Amino acid sequence: xxxxxxxHKLSDAIHVxxxxxxxxxxxxxxxxxxxxxxxxPSVVRRLMAQLVKGGLLTSQPGAVRPALxxxxxxxxxxxxxxxxxxxxxxxxxxxxxxxxxxVGGNIQDTLSAVYDSVQAAAExxxxxxxxxxxxxxxxxxxxxxQMLA
Numbered sequence: 380x381x382x383x384x385x386x387h388k389l390s391d392a393i394h395v396x397x398x399x400x401x402x403x404x405x406x407x408x409x410x411x412x413x414x415x416x417x418x419x420p421s422v423v424r425r426l427m428a429q430l431v432k433g434g435l436l437t438s439q440p441g442a443v444r445p446a447l448x449x450x451x452x453x454x455x456x457x458x459x460x461x462x463x464x465x466x467x468x469x470x471x472x473x474x475x476x477x478x479x480x481x482v483g484g485n486i487q488d489t490l491s492a493v494y495d496s497v498q499a500a501a502e503x504x505x506x507x508x509x510x511x512x513x514x515x516x517x518x519x520x521x522x523x524x525q526m527l528a
Contacts, residue, residue: 433462
């Protein structure tokens with residue numbers, strides 16, 4: 380049995396950015412954000428540093444006032460993905476297939492074309508979704524659950 384490790388880094392990065400935007404008047408210390416994500420504050424600090432370096436978040440030394448580096452409407456999921464995951468593909472080929480096998484010798488070329496198509500579609504869709512849309516949905520759901528006024 381193979382155990383696959385899935386990264387939550389994109390979800391956590393979106394969570395951090397949405398928290399900073401929605402919680403503009405809240406305590407934005409990494410400890411508070413970490414409690415929302417259910418993660419260690421050091422993980423949140425590293426992620427926030429990555430978001431600052433990627434130009435999506437700003438911070439002031441000595442002050443706990445992170446802020447979005449630009450409007451939430453102009454930050455897409457693709458922007459966030461590229462900051463935390465780089466430009467690598469979403470899907471990966473198994474490059475250890477047997478070239479002597481009719482399936483193993485041809486599956487890489489077949490899947491490469493399929494995966495390229497999936498990558499292009501995913502990136503186009505991610506580019507069309509803004510952080511503002513995500514934040515608006517979070518706020519609407521929180522209000523419906525009476526978690527926000």
